[in-house]
Amino acid sequence: MNKQEIATILDNAARNAKAVPQMAAANQMNLEDAYEIQRMAINLRVERSENITGYKLGFTSKAKMEQMGVHDLIWGILTNEMEIKEGNTIDLKRWIHPRVEPEIAFRVSKEINRELTLEELPDYLDSMAPALEIIDSRYENFKFSLEDVVADNCSSTGYVIGTWQPLSTEISNLKIELMVHDEVVESASSAAILDNPLQSVVELSRLASTAGITVKKGHIILAGAATAARFLEQNQNLMGRVEKLGDVSFKTV
Ligand code: OOG
Ligand code: MG
Numbered sequence: 001m002n003k004q005e006i007a008t009i010l011d012n013a014a015r016n017a018k019a020v021p022q023m024a025a026a027n028q029m030n031l032e033d034a035y036e037i038q039r040m041a042i043n044l045r046v047e048r049s050e051n052i053t054g055y056k057l058g059f060t061s062k063a064k065m066e067q068m069g070v071h072d073l074i075w076g077i078l079t080n081e082m083e084i085k086e087g088n089t090i091d092l093k094r095w096i097h098p099r100v101e102p103e104i105a106f107r108v109s110k111e112i113n114r115e116l117t118l119e120e121l122p123d124y125l126d127s128m129a130p131a132l133e134i135i136d137s138r139y140e141n142f143k144f145s146l147e148d149v150v151a152d153n154c155s156s157t158g159y160v161i162g163t164w165q166p167l168s169t170e171i172s173n174l175k176i177e178l179m180v181h182d183e184v185v186e187s188a189s190s191a192a193i194l195d196n197p198l199q200s201v202v203e204l205s206r207l208a209s210t211a212g213i214t215v216k217k218g219h220i221i222l223a224g225a226a227t228a229a230r231f232l233e234q235n236q237n238l239m240g241r242v243e244k245l246g247d248v249s250f251k252t253v
Pocket of ligand 2: 056057058101103133135222224225
């Protein structure tokens with residue numbers, strides 16, 4: 001199969017909520033091919049008039065790498081179709097086998113087109129918020145190689161952002177929790193994310209500028225989960241809680 005065919009299969013899998021087999025090994029896909037396929041699949045969304053709203057980092061913590069068996073940092077693209085408003089109720093039928101994970105989101109205040117240092121970030125970010133990411137691998141059994149997950153836009157499928165607040169640079173040791181019906185089911189320190197979640201923004205600035213992509217003002221950046229992800233079930237109240245930043249929630253049916 002060529003790259004465009006793979007991108008179309010993955011796009012259809014997401015639209016029809018129907019899993020497909022992994023494709024990297026059978027098609028000798030390398031990492032560069034995988035990112036090209038990711039862009040092609042995003043272009044199909046843009047052709048349907050979706051807008052790019054930001055970027056997400058993946059496998060920035062050991063807990064995530066170990067859960068999924070992939071040990072390299074990856075990045076994917078978010079669109080407005082993936083945005084879920086805080087407090088909304090989502091019908092799980094729109095997804096295949098969705099999981100949720102607690103995250104921290106940053107908002108870009110000035111165009112980023114080169115690799116930034118940690119010290120420079122306060123000039124480029126204006127706010128941060130607690131967030132929940134919903135991931136839904138398009139592959140059967142939620143199993144993939146590094147190339148497969150990259151081609152599948154890093155399992156991106158949904159995100160919920162809590163209340164934005166001014167950027168604070170001291171966030172390297174905040175408690176991050178995932179709660180189901182008010183019970184904590186996953187918990188970690190933000191230090192689990194590359195020792196400091198702001199480091200995810202540094203990594204994104206490097207990866208995006210190398211790929212010739214400009215991160216625009218207003219874009220959001222998800223730093224990557226600090227904990228393992230949990231499968232979603234019907235009739236759940238989900239909440240992400242980040243110490244000092246507050247809560248973010250949604251419900252399932
Ligand atoms: C890939 C996405 C990883 C994160 O926060 O580490 C990710 C997956 O686990 O399916 O979003
Ligand atoms: Mg994530």
